[in-house]
Amino acid sequence: MAMKDEPLAGWGRLPCVFASQARPTTRADLATAWAVTGRRISRGLGRSYGDAALPSGDGFALSSLGMAKMVSFDEASGILVAESGVSLAEIIEVFLPRGWFLPVVPGTKFVTLGGAVAADIHGKNHHVDGTFGVHVVWLELLLPRGGLLRCSEGQEAPVFRATIGGMGLTGHIERVAIRLRRVPSAWCKVRTIRGRDLDHTLELLATNDGSYRHTVAWMDCVAVGDRLGRGVVMLGNEATPEELPPKDAVTPHRLPPKAKLTVPFDLPEYALGPLTVGVFNACYYGLAKDDEKLVDFEKFFFPLDTIRDWNRIYGRRGFSQFQAYFPDATARDGLHACLAAIGRSRQASFLAVLKRSGPANDFPLSFLDLGYTLALDLPGPSKTLAPLMAELDGILAAYRGKVYFAKDAFVSPALVPAMYPRLEEFRRVQRALDPSGAVRSLLSTRLKLHD
Amino acid sequence: MIESAKPLHVIVGATSPIARAYAVDCAVAGKALLLAGRNLEELELIAADLRIRYGVKVAVERYDASLPGEGCRLVGSFASQPVAAIVAFHGIMGGRDEFVAMLQVNCAAIAELFEAVADQSAHAGSKPVLAAVSSVAGDRGRQSNYPYGASKAALDAYLSGLRNRLHPLGLRVITIKPGFVRTRLTEGKVNPRSPLLAEPAQVADDIRRAIEGSADVVYTRWFWSPIMAIIRSIPEFIFKRLRL
Numbered sequence A: 001m002a003m004k005d006e007p008l009a010g011w012g013r014l015p016c017v018f019a020s021q022a023r024p025t026t027r028a029d030l031a032t033a034w035a036v037t038g039r040r041i042s043r044g045l046g047r048s049y050g051d052a053a054l055p056s057g058d059g060f061a062l063s064s065l066g067m068a069k070m071v072s073f074d075e076a077s078g079i080l081v082a083e084s085g086v087s088l089a090e091i092i093e094v095f096l097p098r099g100w101f102l103p104v105v106p107g108t109k110f111v112t113l114g115g116a117v118a119a120d121i122h123g124k125n126h127h128v129d130g131t132f133g134v135h136v137v138w139l140e141l142l143l144p145r146g147g148l149l150r151c152s153e154g155q156e157a158p159v160f161r162a163t164i165g166g167m168g169l170t171g172h173i174e175r176v177a178i179r180l181r182r183v184p185s186a187w188c189k190v191r192t193i194r195g196r197d198l199d200h201t202l203e204l205l206a207t208n209d210g211s212y213r214h215t216v217a218w219m220d221c222v223a224v225g226d227r228l229g230r231g232v233v234m235l236g237n238e239a240t241p242e243e244l245p246p247k248d249a250v251t252p253h254r255l256p257p258k259a260k261l262t263v264p265f266d267l268p269e270y271a272l273g274p275l276t277v278g279v280f281n282a283c284y285y286g287l288a289k290d291d292e293k294l295v296d297f298e299k300f301f302f303p304l305d306t307i308r309d310w311n312r313i314y315g316r317r318g319f320s321q322f323q324a325y326f327p328d329a330t331a332r333d334g335l336h337a338c339l340a341a342i343g344r345s346r347q348a349s350f351l352a353v354l355k356r357s358g359p360a361n362d363f364p365l366s367f368l369d370l371g372y373t374l375a376l377d378l379p380g381p382s383k384t385l386a387p388l389m390a391e392l393d394g395i396l397a398a399y400r401g402k403v404y405f406a407k408d409a410f411v412s413p414a415l416v417p418a419m420y421p422r423l424e425e426f427r428r429v430q431r432a433l434d435p436s437g438a439v440r441s442l443l444s445t446r447l448k449l450h451d
Numbered sequence B: 001m002i003e004s005a006k007p008l009h010v011i012v013g014a015t016s017p018i019a020r021a022y023a024v025d026c027a028v029a030g031k032a033l034l035l036a037g038r039n040l041e042e043l044e045l046i047a048a049d050l051r052i053r054y055g056v057k058v059a060v061e062r063y064d065a066s067l068p069g070e071g072c073r074l075v076g077s078f079a080s081q082p083v084a085a086i087v088a089f090h091g092i093m094g095g096r097d098e099f100v101a102m103l104q105v106n107c108a109a110i111a112e113l114f115e116a117v118a119d120q121s122a123h124a125g126s127k128p129v130l131a132a133v134s135s136v137a138g139d140r141g142r143q144s145n146y147p148y149g150a151s152k153a154a155l156d157a158y159l160s161g162l163r164n165r166l167h168p169l170g171l172r173v174i175t176i177k178p179g180f181v182r183t184r185l186t187e188g189k190v191n192p193r194s195p196l197l198a199e200p201a202q203v204a205d206d207i208r209r210a211i212e213g214s215a216d217v218v219y220t221r222w223f224w225s226p227i228m229a230i231i232r233s234i235p236e237f238i239f240k241r242l243r244l
Helices: A029-036 A088-098 A114-116 A157-163 A198-211 A272-286 A297-301 A312-316 A330-344 A382-398 A412-419 A424-435 A441-448 B017-028 B041-054 B070-077 B096-124 B146-169 B200-212 B224-233
Strands: A005-009 A016-022 A040-043 A061-062 A070-075 A079-083 A138-140 A148-151 A172-179 A186-197 A214-219 A229-239 A289-298 A319-326 A352-357 A371-379 B008-012 B031-039 B058-062 B083-088 B127-134 B173-176 B217-220
Touching: A005 B031, A029 A061, A029 A138, A029 A172, A029 B127, A070 B041, A079 A088, A088 A114, A088 B041, A114 A172, A138 A157, A157 A424, A186 A198, A186 A297, A198 A214, A198 A229, A198 A330, A198 A352, A229 A272, A289 A424, A312 A319, A312 A371, A319 A330, A319 A382, A330 A352, A330 A371, A330 A382, A330 A424, A352 B041, A352 B217, A371 A382, A371 A441, A382 A412, A424 B146, B017 B041, B031 B041, B031 B224, B041 B058, B070 B096, B083 B096, B083 B200, B096 B127, B096 B146, B127 B146, B146 B173, B173 B200, B200 B217, B217 B224
Parallel strands: A016 A061, A040 A061, B008 B031, B008 B083, B031 B058, B083 B127, B127 B173, B173 B217
Antiparallel strands: A005 A016, A070 A079, A079 A172, A138 A148, A138 A172, A186 A229, A186 A289, A214 A229, A214 A352, A319 A371, A352 A371
């Protein structure tokens, strides 16, 4: 298989490497590509922000995009079997008009099924439905030494659990069986409430957990002092056809028209300076009303997907996304410290996203547990970001916070074992599957996830 | 074999990227499909994918263009059904020692297939469109690729003659001439960022429009038509000195 070096990066375009990429389209192709010696890591749509889908050293990336077929769908159980290169966008396009939706979606639908499993993604309904991984019925893994292994909770459970959230390090996820969920419509009834400050925003999220399936807060991370942590809390439940206006009630699952906005080129760096970002954040908060309205799934779940290539707004310097989780006990103080540090640095960009998270699952490298998680973009380049990231590392260590591998490009490797107490369990499974160390990413070598 | 009321669109060499993009176009339009190719397991997967995504009827049939007799057998497999179009996508590219194999797969197999379809439709009174994917390489033999080019030139001449023969009967024959397309054939040979490199979906779109329209010979992307006109017009005493 011909392979040429090409620039590869995550969504934040920090870091960027030159590496070759194999693009198999059939199982036979895949076996050939996988048999090549050298380090490899699977790569889907490249939506992880940092270096999770970048090969390490002189290794290569194995693209899943050439294998993106839907294999079977069972109308009775809602179980879809598909090759790992299928994107969530495709699944939604096919199944939402028929009344089915993915059990969990992240903030973008342009991720592959394989990526969703490998990063064990979460969404606005984490406190109710958990992560993507808990809805996976089984998966087929191309093992590091070759050969396919089907695994599930009932079959090869340790491999199954290590693969979900395992950042592609247990092998190449080839097929996934995912249980879709019936939804009453393609609309959410969304209540918006403004939180005055961090305490108020946290309280609004915590108290509304029980009555809303989807909750999230968009925070103004430029606000400081008394207003630190002010935000717009969005609480949503899926709308029934009866709750829709008559014209939509007839076809409650109809997809909204496709957006055509794009960022056609890299914006200059001053486009997102402290002034523009400050004005934007203030307007977003100021213009939000405390009300309830119907919002289509597209706008509710994937607000940024309406602008293709939005990562280009940060220009060539790239950016990093900082996503931290804090347990309930330390969440308030940890978040306060993070927001204060970011506010002081004047490096914050668009709105930050704050989400209440539910209990942990049984996957050793899965990210969330009961508490809160905060995510926000920080523009590059690495040189100017490094001091802030180091400060945030200190806050994470002090308040028992942890970072999300799918976003990270900066965390200190020394902090990882404390953040992920089940890391050793993961390592044992990974080592048994891959004694020669064939599957490696830049992330896994940077953070020493296997040794 | 499925029995379907809708006239069948037969896609031969259905695992190729261009064929797959074309099959998607057809499925979006709700057409009934028959996918033929060598790799039955892969065909079944592609068919399942099309059924799930678009809710269309898709049948599969094994077909190996390297074996004489396969074309007749394939046409026999859908003898009872009306056919709207048959498009041959298969082709192989090799060096001088693979010339005979290329002539078989790239030209003789398509001839066998189309002769059988023409005969059958004459009996049935149906008027399918016959289209085959040739190549701009057939327009002029170049030192870098002439055995392949020669097999495509043979196909071009065959299609031209068949078109001439079937025209009075009201059957259309279309020659599709793609330039560089992002497929296995061009991987590692053509710069992936070249503006001349087309996506399989763009080529499939051109093929669909050719079938729906009235063209006889279609270059895809369109700019290959003037490029190849120039290349064809270079006098041989100059051409033989070029390094192409």
